[in-house]
């Protein structure tokens with residue numbers, strides 16, 4: 001086992017400045033993950049040229065793959081820094097920010113576009129409890145509940161957006177994560193009451209029909225959410241809604 005950890009980081013000082021690479025070498029410590037490694041680097045930010053530099057900027061909160069904040073590209077693969085153990089990856093460890101979101105600084109990106117999309121599709125229920133808003137709150141089967149639970153584990157990390165060939169800074173495509181949440185809230189007993197509004201939000205340009213079904217999103221989702229199954233169901237619902245609109249129902 002090597003007694004140091006070699007690290008190469010793609011850095012960017014400001015949102016519009018040119019990115020550059022910087023290399024570091026840190027003492028080996030057992031059980032390090034990428035976030036704890038970056039924290040150790042923050043205590044003594046000296047590069048391999050012996051220069052003291054600004055600490056590498058990154059985001060992290062939960063440290064248990066729940067918040068999604070530490071998502072970055074690690075050795076070419078988009079994933080969470082907190083759940084990536086140093087002992088399981090090759091060196092030099094290469095860290096880059098996600099490419100589909102604007103860089104704020106170094107490894108920190110602005111995922112606001114995804115949160116705006118969740119707002120657009122009304123990814124919430126109006127009130128937590130059907131009885132206040134609706135006379136009869138519909139029941140849900142254990143099978144549906146189980147699928148919904150899987151989708152509800154989305155942490156808006158952006159891995160699926162990074163992998164999706166249809167989603168980019170220039171395209172209008174809303175992206176896999178917000179589409180998955182649209183389908184989730186449409187299938188919840190109380191969420192169903194706003195189904196038509198959500199379907200109209202994902203109709204037309206940038207909506208569900210822009211998905212090319214490349215399946216990249218499913219492959220990279222750390223929560224193994226069945227995104228393409230949800231997107232296919234959403235496409236079916238949009239078609240039905242379209243027919244209803246044409247028939248004036």
Ligand code: SF4
Nearest residue numbers: 164211212214215217
């Ligand atoms: S299946 Fe659709 S949403 Fe998923 S990666 Fe492909 S184009 Fe993007």
Ligand code: SF4
Nearest residue numbers: 154155157158160221
């Ligand atoms: S669907 Fe999966 S990959 Fe996409 S944002 Fe949610 S947790 Fe991340």
Ligand code: FES
Nearest residue numbers: 061063065068082
């Ligand atoms: S710190 Fe929350 S997912 Fe990594």
